[in-house]
Amino acid sequence: MPELPEVETIVQGLSKVIIGKEIMEIIIREEKIIAYPSSSDFRKQLINKKIIGIRRRGKYILIMIEDELTLVIHLRMTGKLFIKPSDLTFDKHSHIIFRLDNAIDLRFNNVRKFGRMYLVDDNSWERAGGLDKLGPEPLDDDFTLGDFHKMLRKRKSNIKGLLLNQSFLAGLGNIYVDEALFRAGILPFRRTDTLKNREIERLYKGIRNVLKMGIKYGGTSFRDYRNARGEKGSFQEKLLVYQREGKECPVCGEEIVKEKVAGRGTHFCPHCQK
DNA sequence: CGAGGTACCTGACAGC
DNA sequence: TGCTGTCAGGTACCTC
Numbered sequence: 001m002p003e004l005p006e007v008e009t010i011v012q013g014l015s016k017v018i019i020g021k022e023i024m025e026i027i028i029r030e031e032k033i034i035a036y037p038s039s040s041d042f043r044k045q046l047i048n049k050k051i052i053g054i055r056r057r058g059k060y061i062l063i064m065i066e067d068e069l070t071l072v073i074h075l076r077m078t079g080k081l082f083i084k085p086s087d088l089t090f091d092k093h094s095h096i097i098f099r100l101d102n103a104i105d106l107r108f109n110n111v112r113k114f115g116r117m118y119l120v121d122d123n124s125w126e127r128a129g130g131l132d133k134l135g136p137e138p139l140d141d142d143f144t145l146g147d148f149h150k151m152l153r154k155r156k157s158n159i160k161g162l163l164l165n166q167s168f169l170a171g172l173g174n175i176y177v178d179e180a181l182f183r184a185g186i187l188p189f190r191r192t193d194t195l196k197n198r199e200i201e202r203l204y205k206g207i208r209n210v211l212k213m214g215i216k217y218g219g220t221s222f223r224d225y226r227n228a229r230g231e232k233g234s235f236q237e238k239l240l241v242y243q244r245e246g247k248e249c250p251v252c253g254e255e256i257v258k259e260k261v262a263g264r265g266t267h268f269c270p271h272c273q274k
Numbered sequence: 275c276g277a278g279g280t281a282c283c284t285g286a287c288a289g290c
Numbered sequence: 291t292g293c294t295g296t297c298a299g300g301t302a303c304c305t306c
Contacts (some may be wrong), residue, residue, distance in 0.1 A: 003298040059300080076300045078284080093284085106288045114300065130301080157276060166301080173299055223286085225299070242299095263278070265297075280304080288296085 004171030005214030021100040030095035035116040049098040058170030058210030076114035087239040160188035161262035200245040
């Protein structure tokens with residue numbers, strides 16, 4: 001479900017509420033969500049510990065716990081992480097509940113049960129479900145056009161598939177890839193080694209701009225996504241091609257097309273994108 | 275290495 | 291009303 005801007009919005013929302021709080025109780029209603037370690041070790045190591053920080057890496061949420069532990073959470077599809085005053089009524093899909101010391105719950109809700117949690121030692125991330133294999137952060141200041149150029153030069157696959165690959169670049173998903181490619185004027189099935197310098201530059205800027213805009217508008221909510229307070233984002237109102245099949249291209253007026261590329265539903269303008 | 279398919283799950287929606 | 295098929299913001303794993 002969530003991509004970089006949605007995860008960033010959730011992290012920003014949670015940081016105001018959970019930092020400095022102690023975990024009093026953990027209610028595990030779906031064991032399989034805890035991927036590492038065992039659910040009993042997971043509970044044992046977290047109980048009565050204080051949350052000292054939270055940050056994002058790609059689409060992963062990293063919650064820093066005292067005693068040099070990191071709770072790593074990936075929401076996958078339909079995952080939500082939100083805060084709520086503690087009570088005993090649990091939504092059908094709230095699988096893990098962290099009860100904090102101010103009578104606030106941090107709840108992990110995930111209709112499709114694809115999301116996973118990992119509890120690892122700080123900076124020891126090889127057990128954290130691929131976190132150690134991520135590519136660069138696209139919004140980092142030290143991720144430059146030159147870096148992007150160098151990374152692309154070694155590749156030959158279609159550009160959409162490559163941008164979805166988290167070990168190539170961290171944080172993009174199906175929505176933001178389609179939007180970035182539209183803004184760059186590049187067809188999603190173009191071979192990476194055919195991209196011209198000026199196209200690579202437009203793509204670099206397109207990726208960064210669309211991610212920044214996504215964060216500014218609090219993410220994209222067209223079905224499940226909600227922030228840490230249960231509110232929708234509004235970037236769905238700014239989408240130019242995603243979920244706009246059959247509608248007019250905002251630039252040329254031609255019809256937006258949807259096809260399967262890299263195994264995913266892919267939206268593009270056959271006139272504006274070359 | 276890359277491409278393509280399947281699997282993991284549940285729910286919404288279209289069509290009959 | 292209800293059945294069936296398809297699709298969904300993600301990723302791991304398998305085969306060729």
